[in-house]
Amino acid sequence: MRRPVALRLCATLATAALAATTGVLVAMPSASAAATGSATGYATQNGGTTGGAGGQTVRATTGTAIHAALCGRASASTPIVIEVEGTINHANTDKVSGASCNTAAGVIELKQISNVTLVGVGSGAVFDQLGIHIRESSNIIIQNVTVKNVKKSGSPISNGGDAIGMETNVRNVWVDHASLEASGGESAGFDGLFDMKDNTQYVTLSYSTLRNSGRGGLIGSSETELSNSFITFHHNLYENIDSRAPLLRGGTAHIYNNYYVKLNESGINSRAGAHAKVDNNYFKDSKDVLGTFYTSAAGYWQVAGNIFDNVTWSSPGTDNNPAGPDVKSTATVSVPYSFSLDAATCVPDVVTQTAGANKGLKVSNGTCTPQTPSPTPTTPTSSPTTTPTSSPTSTPTQPGGTNLSIGAGADGSSKAAGTSYGNVKDGNLSTFWSPAGATGSVSVKWSSPTAVAGLNIREAAGSAGSIGSWRVLNGDTGAVLTSGSGAGAITVPRTSLSKITFEITSSTGTPKVAEFETYAG
Template sequence: MRHCFSRPATGPAILRTARTLLLGGALLGSLAACGSKAKTTDPDPTTPDTGANEPAIFAQTGFSTQNGGTTGGASGSTVTVRTLADLQQYASSATPYVIKIEGTITGGTQGASVSVNSNKTLLGVGSTAFLEGVGLTISNKRNVIVRNLKFTMSTVTRTAINDEGRPQVVANDGDCVTIEGSQNLWIDHCEFYNLDPVTQTNQDLYDGLVDAKGSSQYITVSWSYFHDHHKCHLIGSSDSDNADRKMTFHHNYYSNIKERLPSYRGGTAHVFNNYFKHVTGSGVNSRVGACLLVENNVFEDVRDPVTSKNSALGYWSASGNQYLSCTGSQPTNAACTLAVPYATTGVLTPAAEVKDAVTTKAGVGKL
């Protein structure tokens, strides 16, 4: 299919085929189509949708590399979308796709939810791809990659009263990304935010930034920027939801968030090389028998950096962490043992290197 380039009004538009763009060492498909129409290109077997050919620090690692690995839509065609309708169409399709998202796609004040099917890559173009009031739902699916996208639900005004008697955004249950019973997911180099919890005091209004429930497992959340929110990651929706989840959180930047970084019920998780700044409730919260390996993170101005609270006890192995101007639980001991099944050589670094690396390289536009 031909692709379009616009020129000034001094002459006719010129149609020609665009060669693929090189971004951060990774071929990311074709240029955007004219107007709002989505376009499709043939699959390119060299396109590293898994990030495998990027710098080693950005390569996919963690639990998402297990259980057969996570390749997203690498086996399918590449499409570029600019509208909510096109995003919903391709994301929900049973066909594998690499879906490149250009510019801002908005759900308006009502908000919107996009159901993501198996074998998909959602990939923001450049540094301006933005899902504004548009949440993702990944329910009973597998093999999904979400990269280089900015998310917020703070522009949505449609709410309903929840079970706690508080207003909550209706679209996508207020979550930016909600995961239910899904396997092999990689969320990388994204940005998630809502409003400063000091000024927006309703803790339930926007619910979670990235939440996972049920039998969700083999998930990595990496190199992302989470900020200005109450409740970041709820892993397990209740004390009875204690499935054997397996998740990795690494090289994320958490700033001005109240709690749930993550709040983790049951199963196992690896939390390493993250930077936590100004957390007013609690940081890593291991619950209901969970075992979390918490290593080489930096906690700065954090209340209860690593703890177990709000339900039955969970456990951790904490080592190599820096606690700077923190209060409350700051463990350096092991209450459980977790040996992760993947290599961390060249990825796991000393805590002294974390703050600079994460603040400069996490978030959108860094690939």
């Protein structure tokens, strides 16, 4: 990565004082890259993930400086690149206040913000016993950092014991070339290395190491918390992990070209209807590397090209369904983006050379040969957005035929008190679903793929016109089928899917969806 040739302190006394007290050096926008390379996997969807590209670049050597950089922006969405060097710990991480931030002491708090890159530079960035917490935020890049020994009990504690944790309406996060480490399991005070819960979507973890932990990471905090989805894991090293590599409750994950060594109890744990696409991974000296474990709520997987080297399997039971020893697909899982697969035979070598912080940010393009990527331009070619990507060119006619939603299942991102997801498919216009806030999503789902070409969104009495912009998503892949504004009939490309999602991205008043009707034509 190119560095600014010189750092110019702003001429104001306030900025000088900031540098003196917090350890942040402020640089004017420069030609330095926001991050090396560009996002991959599901982080490329939903508008993409570019972090702070195009914004000001600052250098921070303390946790307080990171918070000060966030709080010094014009708004909570003003792009910023924070280059971090040195050791960040409890002693140098204080709360900083401001209109563009919401920080706390003892944790790196990326809360209620967007368009931020946090990248390790120089001699490296080490977050020592200090976690990174992402909450109610979007378009975040974390690259080339080490996060180690974060505790949830004992002393000191940080971020609930997670090295990197995401929760509550998080969208578009790319974590790349990170080293995430613990020194034991829950009994020693540690929790997960990479956790996602409470409606976290469109996340990629790439070229990272996860080591020496009882828990690699989870997606979804319970069997009923199924709002998390569209996560990609590729070219990561999981080493000496007891379980959760990852634990997936509901949703869709793409897991490819990862190197697993010494998974002690279980590995990829697909549960509660989750779908995992598992391609060209290398599993070595491990136990129960894929299946549904510790629950009777089944999950599913599609497998291809994986190598199982000295892997042992337990016997099936009521709450234990290992995929092996005869590993076969139990579902078909598609993804909406392109990717290049390294052969599983070379995964140990490629991942060992590329994964983790301070490895030169090397990547592979499917040729089994590590290479250094070109820097990403500061000015992004497109900005992430939740604004609809297209609008119907004409008003669709009311669809006819059988309403496929009747008798189907339903779930969503959140629901207001007194409302239910099931109300949108009960045929009763007097019951309805509302999100917990001004935006949110509700889905209709089936036990097997169902062809859908038309929808009808019916608002509850007294709420007409409250729905603003929206998107319709293929719930299996995360692909946007169409978008627009206002309730009523909607035409989508005829698609065979098991789940379809109506996502409200803006509203006036309180949106109330009485019926989410689906039709084959």
